[in-house]
Amino acid sequence: MSGSFLLSERLEKYIYEFGVNETEVEKELRLYSLVEHSTTSHLQISPDQSEFLKIIIKLGNYKNILELGTYLGYSTLGMALTTSGTITTIDKDDRFIKKAYIFWKKSNVSHKIKFIRGMAIDEIEKLPLNSFDMIFIDADKTNNIKYYEKCKSLLSSEGILIFDNVLWKGKVSENTKDPKVLKIKEFNNYVKNDNYFEISLISIGDGMMLCKKKNLK
DSSP states (O other), rough: OOOTTTTOHHHHHHHHHHHHOOHHHHHHHHHHHHHHHSSGGGGGHHHHHHHHHHHHHHHTTTOOOEEOOOOSSSSHHHHHHHHHSEEEESOOTTTTHHHHHHHHHHHOOOEEEEEEEHHHHHHGGGTTOOEEEEEEESSGGHHHHHHHHHTTEEEEEEEEEEOOSSGGGGGSSSSOOEEEEHHHHHHHHHHHHSSSEEEEEEEEOEEEEEEOOOOOO
């Protein structure tokens, strides 16, 4: 199971059978994560989320993609397999990168991927403006508002931001004092009231927020 709070095991199995087109290497990486890193595998997006990102890339023909939060590189792999461009992925923890590169090389996409080790909030300050047409943010949730504001200037005119874990197992709808949940709720409200992007909150996986630059023509 991916850990999605919305799906039963039976329904998730059905979706994976009919709506997920993993390559053998993607499946191998996902299962490796589940078996060898069971305590942290929840940090990885689910296969249906990966398929969703692939469709977004195809629809937008996105070629310059930034990812904040790499983990074992499952989402990185899926996006690299889809785009004809490049992926820049940032993570403060490089313990898993050697293993990720094994799977990336196996899929013949390692040449498309540039890994940057460091704190995402610092590293994005060093990136060129207007240089990415898609940014996928799956890093520490407490900095989401900062990522949101800083990434505005990194996006091209037709760019899209995608945030993961914006529903946090459904707890954003609850009356809670959990500081992490409160931070995510604060972020969701901030984006809604900012009126800078066209937004859509999708209940896939643990919730994904799509922020698309408005067409001002």
